[in-house]
Amino acid sequence: MTIEFSKQLKATATPIPGVVLYDLPVHGDNRGWFKENWQREKMMALGLPDFSPVQNNISFNEKAGTTRGIHAEPWDKFISVATGKIFGAWVDLREGESFGAVFTAELDPSQAIFIPRGVGNAFQTLEDDTAYTYLVNDHWSADAQGQYTFLNLADETAAITWPIPLEQAELSDKDKAHPRLGEVVPMPPKKTLVLGADGQLGKALRAAYAGDVSVEFATRNDFDLTAAASYADRNWKNYSTIINAAAYTAVDTAEETEGRKAAWAINTTAVASLATVAARHGITLVHVSSDYVFDGTTQEHDETESFSPLGVYGQSKAAGDAIVATVPRHYIVRTSWVIGEGNNFVRTMASLAERGIAPGVVNDQIGRLSFTQDIAAGIKHLLATNPAYGVYNLSNDGQSQSWADIAADVYELTGHSRDAVTGVSTEEYFKGKQAAPRPLNSTLNLNKIKATGFTPAPAKQRLSEYLEN
Incomplete structure (x- = not known):
């Protein structure tokens, strides 16, 4: 994996309202690399909401092709890659005019993305031993799972072009059973x-x-x-x-x-x-x-x-x-x-x-x-x-x-x-x-x-x- 070093911190809007892609400065030498993964003051200056994260989670994926999603959760998330590389797909599953809007991108450790509540996200690892981390502004609980909204990874309306075809990827049975867009009940606003x-x-x-x-x-x-x-x-x-x-x-x-x-x-x-x-x-x-x-x-x-x-x-x-x-x-x-x-x-x-x-x-x-x-x-x-x-x-x-x-x-x-x-x-x-x-x-x-x-x-x-x- 090649990481682009010394980027300027930058925010880029996407077609999904509230979803923002960030370039992160990564500093490397012969020993490895270092980055400020989350810097509240600088990122708020670029327009990131002060979403007050309370929990930090890490997902480790042993094999390339591991695919998870599409899950819309009842909280905001700030997601970045710790090691390896992922293909990310995001679909707006909130009530409103942007329902069904899609954005995709490849992310390495020099990038991060902010996902508001109700936007479905999915990840497919492109390299072995890939790990990504995400900050969330609510504590996970079993009760919260009842507030999730899901979309099938193979939904024809979203028409996501997966780098590794889904039939060759690692998916859970639950993810395979998620509904198509026409059957999704949009997540209502707070x-x-x-x-x-x-x-x-x-x-x-x-x-x-x-x-x-x-x-x-x-x-x-x-x-x-x-x-x-x-x-x-x-x-x-x-x-x-x-x-x-x-x-x-x-x-x-x-x-x-x-x-x-x-x-x-x-x-x-x-x-x-x-x-x-x-x-x-x-x-x-x-x-x-x-x-x-x-x-x-x-x-x-x-x-x-x-x-x-x-x-x-x-x-x-x-x-x-x-x-x-x-x-x-x-x-x-x-x-x-x-x-x-x-x-x-x-x-x-x-x-x-x-x-x-x-x-x-x-x-x-x-x-x-x-x-x-x-x-x-x-x-x-x-x-x-x-x-x-x-x-x-x-x-x-x-x-x-x-x-x-x-x-x-x-x-x-x-x-x-x-x-x-x-x-x-x-x-x-x-x-x-x-x-x-x-x-x-x-x-x-x-x-x-x-x-x-x-x-x-x-x-x-x-x-x-x-x-x-």
Whole structure:
């Protein structure tokens, strides 16, 4: 066997999405050779996913012509030759447009290949005493074999040209019995779990992902965030994403004894449990944050601002954000003044207008409304485009307003006089009432999420549409 020495580390895309062939630098002299078989930092710089391998396996093959496959496994693999030479064949057995796509290549120790979950692989040794090694990002178990997908090595549709004809090769009886492509059940994608599916944002996420069978919605009855069994009784290996749309949002009640306990239990302790699951299983965690993590002394908040919460609700949300930020794959979506299906400020003002009531509404708290359809669309955009992990502000766009301004807009849009709304200060409005402190400035800078290609609709446009519907 002749090995090409001193190649540059190089990544080459293949016809199968996610399958990448790598050239590896091999350094040799009269004593033999050395190579960096797996170098996380360098390979990630070339675009290799940070797939977090947990197991290293070696397959030794005594004779040329030994042929294994075609097996699609429920984990990612990074495969390279240790000694000898192989002919590799890969067939996409995942659900989707690329199902059935084929790629073949000969590999020696100067090459490696990354195979995503659900892509079938097969190897035929071209030399005696060939060994190849593969890193996988899940532990093998007998239970996992039930999640494999197989294709017959002689499938006519894939039409793989084996260097050593299959009738002359060494095959197992199991491999000979695998189905043809027309009989293969494609491997489904990993699932997305939406928590808080009965809330305002949860309902909007249901609409955004309507018809997508890979998205699973859980209400508080399906998944109790405060129960240890919720985290222990689920096979997390089958999930790629968790969207946490659940939260304790009773801002004023959170200042009371029982409310304080509930706020911390749901907004912090439960979030820590979700973060543990996500980090352990390589899951992307999407967590919805709030303008209440700030004290409102800054006129506009960007994603780099430090926490400065005023009340218990904001403190519990800030603690949750800090925990989520430690998860390798996370999106913290920070929003404000949420409006969706259910009880909310806009519905209350519309009801008051219809009943002829002239309300006093706070005029010194400034921000933008965030309609749940746009929050859901923004979350869907982040997961589809996969920008850098981190915090993204997400409210509706347009001019900042006070609550009194928005109330006046509601009155006007429902055919009533704007003058029916009287502006009052926060201090005056809550005088004599038990209330949590509020940030006076809640406007979120949207430049970061806009840079990803997502621009939320203007708040006034969404308000008009909301009231029409």
